[in-house]
Amino acid sequence: MLLYERLAEQLREQIAQGALSAGERLPSIRQLAQGHGVSVATAVQACLQLEREGLAVARPRSGYFVRAAMPQPPVVRSTRRRVPGTVSNPALQDVLDMLARSDVLPLHSATPAPSLLPQAALSASLSRCLRHGQAASLDYAPPQGHLVLRRQIAQRYAQVGAAVAPDEIVITAGAMEAISLALRTVTKPGDVVVVETPTYHGILQAVAALQLKVLEVPNLPGQGIDVARLEQLLQQNTVRAAILIPNFNNPLGSLTSDADKQALLKSCARHGTVIIEDDIYGELAWSGQRPSPLRRWDKQGIVISCGSFSKILAPGLRVGWLAGSAWTEALIRAKYFSSVGCASLPQLAMADYLQRHDLERHLRRLRCTLADNAQRLHEAIARHWPVGTRASEPRGGLSLWLQLPDGGDGRALFEAALAKGIGTSPGVLFSSRGDYTDCMRLCCGLPWDERLELALKQLGQLAKRAV
Numbered sequence: 001m002l003l004y005e006r007l008a009e010q011l012r013e014q015i016a017q018g019a020l021s022a023g024e025r026l027p028s029i030r031q032l033a034q035g036h037g038v039s040v041a042t043a044v045q046a047c048l049q050l051e052r053e054g055l056a057v058a059r060p061r062s063g064y065f066v067r068a069a070m071p072q073p074p075v076v077r078s079t080r081r082r083v084p085g086t087v088s089n090p091a092l093q094d095v096l097d098m099l100a101r102s103d104v105l106p107l108h109s110a111t112p113a114p115s116l117l118p119q120a121a122l123s124a125s126l127s128r129c130l131r132h133g134q135a136a137s138l139d140y141a142p143p144q145g146h147l148v149l150r151r152q153i154a155q156r157y158a159q160v161g162a163a164v165a166p167d168e169i170v171i172t173a174g175a176m177e178a179i180s181l182a183l184r185t186v187t188k189p190g191d192v193v194v195v196e197t198p199t200y201h202g203i204l205q206a207v208a209a210l211q212l213k214v215l216e217v218p219n220l221p222g223q224g225i226d227v228a229r230l231e232q233l234l235q236q237n238t239v240r241a242a243i244l245i246p247n248f249n250n251p252l253g254s255l256t257s258d259a260d261k262q263a264l265l266k267s268c269a270r271h272g273t274v275i276i277e278d279d280i281y282g283e284l285a286w287s288g289q290r291p292s293p294l295r296r297w298d299k300q301g302i303v304i305s306c307g308s309f310s311k312i313l314a315p316g317l318r319v320g321w322l323a324g325s326a327w328t329e330a331l332i333r334a335k336y337f338s339s340v341g342c343a344s345l346p347q348l349a350m351a352d353y354l355q356r357h358d359l360e361r362h363l364r365r366l367r368c369t370l371a372d373n374a375q376r377l378h379e380a381i382a383r384h385w386p387v388g389t390r391a392s393e394p395r396g397g398l399s400l401w402l403q404l405p406d407g408g409d410g411r412a413l414f415e416a417a418l419a420k421g422i423g424t425s426p427g428v429l430f431s432s433r434g435d436y437t438d439c440m441r442l443c444c445g446l447p448w449d450e451r452l453e454l455a456l457k458q459l460g461q462l463a464k465r466a467v
Contacts, residue, residue, distance in 0.1 A: 091411075160290055
């Protein structure tokens with residue numbers, strides 16, 4: 001047995017005997033090397049072996065920790081719509097009230113905390129644009145958006161093998177405006193659209209506002225969009241558009257495989273269904289391997305791709321976009337008629353930031369932090385929440401989806417948590433009819449600290465009363 005294997009075996013025994021408990025920090029690499037009379041390289045190899053076995057997890061700048069037993073994944077239940085219908089979920093009316101509150105711990109908001117974003121660099125870009133380009137910064141922007149920014153967005157697409165021309169991109173006020181513009185352009189009231197279930201409540205609100213009918217296709221924990229079910233829906237119904245989040249679906253965090261992405265593209269092309277792709281979380285793959293957008297394989301021009309800098313750089317600047325394929329001209333007109341154009345200053349400041357800074361370096365830090373936060377959330381749930389609580393295991397994005405034990409009431413837990421100053425998102429928000437009553441979404445975007453640890457403990461106590 002090699003030296004690192006012997007050291008790993010000793011640590012393995014300490015974990016099995018409870019001498020090192022779940023969530024506890026392992027001795028540092030230096031302590032292991034000195035205490036066991038081995039080299040630093042051997043100590044590192046021992047910890048890496050425990051990590052490969054799922055017994056330990058590395059945390060940035062903190063060392064290795066004993067990994068808690070992971071909760072089981074949520075159970076997929078058949079709650080989807082089998083026939084087209086309107087969005088009829090009264091809980092969606094409560095969302096705006098929750099978003100307006102600033103007095104709660106924001107575990108309900110799928111957005112990184114400001115401290116995780118490059119605020120100083122973006123502030124400098126805003127100031128620089130006002131000092132050196134005040135006239136352009138304070139003037140109207142073209143309805144399509146400033147070319148300098150559209151070129152940079154096109155370059156990001158090129159890096160993942162998607163051919164998008166700058167002239168095809170329309171700058172929007174975040175991804176939600178992009179989705180709404182796309183829906184208004186390709187549908188009319190009464191048309192049928194496919195949405196995932198569960199899916200982001202903002203998509204459901206946009207569908208309801210445009211008086212569209214919905215069909216729900218399951219998004220499966222750990223697997224992504226149910227492509228076989230999507231094909232069935234398209235065969236049985238005339239579906240004008242499908243609004244899909246293939247990369248780290250909100251709220252499950254599921255990633256649809258490349259093979260399934262290509263299969264769903266073929267299905268939609270065969271049935272004449274436009275795909276509106278929400279790729280807002282694509283840059284947040286915790287592994288660092290950015291998954292491809294649907295646009296990469298779109299040979300028929302049926303995909304309208306929507307994205308935003310809100311989840312990776314600055315939510316308040318409201319800089320999003322869509323890549324419109326054959327609908328670009330119609331989308332530009334729709335943008336002009338709705339708001340003339342987006343504000344110039346945020347666009348130019350974003351372009352300045354992207355020109356001067358290494359976005360990938362920032363993303364590496366952000367992805368690492370989000371992955372670490374998700375692991376800590378899992379550990380806290382395993383320690384404090386009722387036995388039988390289930391949790392998704394996303395590989396990217398900002399969301400963690402929880403399912404309470406049988407009989408659990410996610411809405412009651414949401415209200416009890418709100419009374420304690422903790423914001424959460426009840427599962428009923430994420431379907432067209434208020435399904436998922438035993439579920440809840442939490443955000444992975446808050447830096448871990450004592451306040452967050454206490455909040456997860458309090459939520460666990462409240463969850464025990466809600467089952």
